[in-house]
Amino acid sequence: MLETLEIKTKQTENSRLSSVDFENLSFGKYFSDHMLVADYANGKWQTCEIVPYGNFSLDPATSVLHYGQSIFEGIKAYKFADGTVSIFRPDKNWERFNKSAVRLEMPEVPEEIFLDGLKKLLDLDRGWVPGADGTSLYIRPFMFATEVALGVHPSVSYKFVIMTGPVGAYYSKPLKLKVETHYTRAAEGGVGFSKNAGNYALSLYPTKIANDEGFDQLMWTDAKEHKYIEEAGTANLVFRIGDTIITPHGDTILHGVTRRTIMELAEHFGYKAEQRKVSVQELIDGIENGTVLEAFAAGTAATITPISTIGYEGKLYELPPVAGREFSEKVLTYLNDLRYGRIADEFGWNFLV
Numbered sequence: 001m002l003e004t005l006e007i008k009t010k011q012t013e014n015s016r017l018s019s020v021d022f023e024n025l026s027f028g029k030y031f032s033d034h035m036l037v038a039d040y041a042n043g044k045w046q047t048c049e050i051v052p053y054g055n056f057s058l059d060p061a062t063s064v065l066h067y068g069q070s071i072f073e074g075i076k077a078y079k080f081a082d083g084t085v086s087i088f089r090p091d092k093n094w095e096r097f098n099k100s101a102v103r104l105e106m107p108e109v110p111e112e113i114f115l116d117g118l119k120k121l122l123d124l125d126r127g128w129v130p131g132a133d134g135t136s137l138y139i140r141p142f143m144f145a146t147e148v149a150l151g152v153h154p155s156v157s158y159k160f161v162i163m164t165g166p167v168g169a170y171y172s173k174p175l176k177l178k179v180e181t182h183y184t185r186a187a188e189g190g191v192g193f194s195k196n197a198g199n200y201a202l203s204l205y206p207t208k209i210a211n212d213e214g215f216d217q218l219m220w221t222d223a224k225e226h227k228y229i230e231e232a233g234t235a236n237l238v239f240r241i242g243d244t245i246i247t248p249h250g251d252t253i254l255h256g257v258t259r260r261t262i263m264e265l266a267e268h269f270g271y272k273a274e275q276r277k278v279s280v281q282e283l284i285d286g287i288e289n290g291t292v293l294e295a296f297a298a299g300t301a302a303t304i305t306p307i308s309t310i311g312y313e314g315k316l317y318e319l320p321p322v323a324g325r326e327f328s329e330k331v332l333t334y335l336n337d338l339r340y341g342r343i344a345d346e347f348g349w350n351f352l353v
């Protein structure tokens with residue numbers, strides 16, 4: 001399909017790299033010199049280019065601004081001690097991106113644009129990949145509807161973009177989560193499994209209420225009964241009950257690459273790994289009788305963020321101390337060693353640029 005679609009590169013003449021304070025990287029503050037931009041129209045991908053990072057100009061009637069056809073991904077690339085740049089499991093993000101695209105009636109993005117294009121972009125901006133422990137290059141692929149017209153219908157044109165930027169060590173203060181028993185993030189048959197912009201917009205108001213009550217984030221529950229645990233706002237949830245590692249499952253949650261990686265590692269390390277429904281009651285009972293040993297949020301941004309406290313119906317439940325959480329520490333150490341190239345890549349998760 002794409003034999004004729006060559007990815008052209010227009011290099012910047014004014015690199016901003018020297019203005020980056022690599023000692024003080026936070027999240028989402030710096031953007032690398034280049035971005036990849038591909039345009040879809042008339043039923044196919046027309047162009048794909050790597051160009052200097054910069055603005056788009058949009059007509060006020062651009063369809064995404066009104067009807068929200070917009071999806072994205074989050075991926076990280078790391079630098080080994082020898083300078084090799086490695087992207088962590090981007091094939092899984094590509095697959096998920098296309099599942100999101102199908103659900104939002106958007107075109108799928110071919111491997112040549114998403115994965116080959118990403119490699120080409122990182123090859124050009126490899127100087128932007130930081131090397132210090134805990135740092136990485138955050139990669140944000142996204143696609144939005146560009147048809148200029150009002151009226152609800154699938155757009156006839158789309159823009160796919162990959163932007164990147166160096167990010168710092170994520171300070172993982174243990175989380176205090178509130179079990180949400182009124183508002184809903186996703187219902188069965190809906191779009192909860194897709195990484196589409198609307199899922200985040202609808203989470204802001206209930207999350208703000210929880211923040212005002214002193215919680216860091218929400219623990220979403222099922223839309224029907226508010227009885228089963230789903231996920232946190234931008235991360236999946238993983239629990240260790242006895243020697244079993246458990247994560248909720250279903251189409252109302254985002255199927256995280258980090259979550260999947262952790263479940264694969266759980267089996268590798270000899271734990272039992274289960275994807276199943278977890279009721280709030282099972283969790284609360286487990287905390288009270290001491291069988292819930294570990295709980296954390298899992299996602300690309302934070303990898304593993306321990307949960308210290310769960311609030312449910314006005315009561316606070318404290319989890320075991322963060323120090324000494326055996327499984328969490330084992331996974332985190334393994335993943336850091338793998339991502340920075342310090343151990344053999346036995347699962348084939350590192351995509352070298």
Ligand SMILES: *Cc1c(COP(=O)(O)O)cnc(C)c1O
Binds near residue numbers: 074233301
């Ligand atoms: C991105 C995201 C996750 C985590 O997915 P990863 O692939 O591990 O980064 C979990 N939940 C939601 C809602 C997300 O948007």
